[in-house]
Amino acid sequence: MEVIIHRVELRVPAGSTAVLVKNLYLSCDPWMHGRMSKHNVGATVPARDFVIGEVGIIFGQPFIGQLKICRSHITTVPYNSHPGMTGLTAYAGFMEVGRPKRGDSVFISAASGAVWQVAGKLAEIAGCYVVGSAGSDEKVCFLKTKFGFNDAFNYKLETDPAAALKRCLPDGINIYFDNVGGAMLDASLLHMRHGGRVAVCGMILQYNLQEPDGLRNMFCIIPKAVRVEGFNVGGYFHMYSRFEEEMVGYIMEGKVTIVRTSLRGLRVRRRL
Amino acid sequence: MEVIIHRVELRVPAGSTAVLVKNLYLSCDPWMHGRMSKHNVGATVPARDFVIGEVGIIFGQPFIGQLKICRSHITTVPYNSHPGMTGLTAYAGFMEVGRPKRGDSVFISAASGAVWQVAGKLAEIAGCYVVGSAGSDEKVCFLKTKFGFNDAFNYKLETDPAAALKRCLPDGINIYFDNVGGAMLDASLLHMRHGGRVAVCGMILQYNLQEPDGLRNMFCIIPKAVRVEGFNVGGYFHMYSRFEEEMVGYIMEGKVTIVRTSLRGLRVRRRL
Structure with missing residues (x-):
């Protein structure tokens, strides 16, 4: 950047x-x-x-x-953050697009980011089993210790995303929050359970490519009746009041903790 | 075959x-x-x-x-056919997955097949503008004269599916019933309207490939909040009574006509 x-x-x-x-x-x-x-x-x-x-x-x-x-x-x-736009994105994606049920297996990529660390806590509160991927061991540690994730893996150390998903979620995925696209989305499609939901919020891995990666496993959505739904927070501002009341309650009760990185000045040199 | x-x-x-x-x-x-x-x-x-x-x-x-x-x-x-499994597939896909609204623009690939000729009639009854693709001029003619389609094109004569869609549906697609996958699905993703629905019933073009074609336009579903949903009729048998009553009514009223090809014997030689 x-x-x-x-x-x-x-x-x-x-x-x-x-x-x-x-x-x-x-x-x-x-x-x-x-x-x-x-x-x-x-x-x-x-x-x-x-x-x-x-x-x-x-x-x-x-x-x-x-x-x-x-x-x-x-x-x-x-x-x-949490009671703001990023929190509302996670809430809308999790509640409206993902439609979680107690006991669902949830996978979240780019899980330590501003949006999806919130979704991890919401999944924990909803009684789901939640697994995340992140790009460093430090972030993986955060996911498991601070953000309510049951398991997590460092996608940069995994050569085979399908194998990582199989290891962490052996019975498949009910809800996948996709934030990266590409090979991780393709592997997740193979591993979705019947009636699964893929809430597509972003495709970070694709943003700087000249030509996007091709998805080759979309056929899986037919026999497994999987719903893949793109969404952005702009379509969910009408539910802000409900979200705010719920989220502020979680923060006040300590069910959701806020972890943030704050830097002063635009000239800060850092690999963002 | x-x-x-x-x-x-x-x-x-x-x-x-x-x-x-x-x-x-x-x-x-x-x-x-x-x-x-x-x-x-x-x-x-x-x-x-x-x-x-x-x-x-x-x-x-x-x-x-x-x-x-x-x-x-x-x-x-x-x-x-129409009041049977193929008809129920079209009905479930159109009503439950597609959720049509009057005035919606509908695109159906492999539209002259057993399932989607029914969907064309249902779209006509629902007050939608419906366009289909098929593999011969004879089938295209059937779509426009028998099956209630407003427009249709022969995909074997079109070198650019995106251009064909733009010509037939200049304002975009609200509902796409995908039966072929591959390049047609990829072009349709580019051309979906905000809040569009892609009901994925089959991917005929992929069935005999060693490696499926890669989809490169899936990112479009995020800003346009498009839902891509796989389905098969097995998940909709519970709505058979409702469907049967409605479909038999359409047939009796002449709103839906049945066109079929019937051949005797398994040894019939024909390019199926």
Whole structure:
């Protein structure tokens, strides 16, 4: 990732009730790849017609126009994660697309990321057996000790994703949350159980390829009656209130813990 | 397709209430490829515990154990097609997986086959705009004149399936019934509308390949929130009564017409 810093002009249109929003925190994740590809990031950023009704912290996505005044008992940073957009993505994907049942076997790729560490906790709360993959032993350790995963593996050390899935989930997968696409998705299709659900949230492994990997196991979805469903959080903002109440409850009860990496400044040099 | 004829031993187990079933008609379609690959077709066929409660015609799939005494006002042959297993497949796929809305754009591949000619009529009845693909100009003509399709194309004459879809469905596809897989499925994924549904019933183009074609456009399902769902009729027998009542009504009213090809004998030489 390359960070380019330069000045942009911010103006509130004359006579409007708009306010300018100052970013306190910036989430840096693979989802932004698509936004940066489609939007003219280097251009002047227009102020949108935001109105603050009470003193509070705005959170959300200015380009979508979602606003929220935070509750006073939650600090600003968690509202940008678990009870915010990333948390809602996990909640919508898990509850609405995945439709979990107690005892389901759940597999989550890129499981230590901002979204899917939340799904791991939701799966634990729902009484599922949950396995995740991540790209380092440190992340695998986090999955098993902090995020409620029953098992996890380092996909960079596994030469055969199908074998890793067979080892960790010998009876197959009821719900797969796909965030990487490619070989991992293909292996998971082979290993889905009858009536399984594949909730496709992202395909990180495909983003920088000239030509995407070809999926060769899609035929499996016919005899096994598997549903593969793409989704993005934009389609689920209507359920925010229900999600917020539930998630804030889990945080207050200690059922969901928030682990985050926070760095100061855009010039931080780090392999992101 | 190669037909091999030899004798098999049929026995009713001693003391059972089983009866032997004589096949009057045999449907010959790509779906049987999978059954013949998985089952020992050459072995002795065991009689199942079938019981006839009234005088009538049995129809169904002995290996699944479904039985039905036909109504007297429908002859035996239609009961093996539109109000039978193939019709139920189309009905379940269209109503339950496709979930049509009036005005939806529907695309059906292998559309002149036993299953999807029914779906074309159901789409017409539901007020959808329906386009089909088939493998000859004769079949394309049938789609447009007999089966209720608004438009159709001969996929063997089209070098670019994406261009054919763009021409016939310029505003995209709400529902795609996939029966062929491969390049046609890949092109359709590019052309799905937001919230679209892909009901995957078969992948005929893949059945005889050493290695299946790779699907490269699956990423499209994320921003467009597309659902790709595999299904087979075995999961929908519970809705047979509802289907039968509706379909027999359509046939009696003339909304659905039955067109069939019937050949005598297994030795008929024909490119099937």
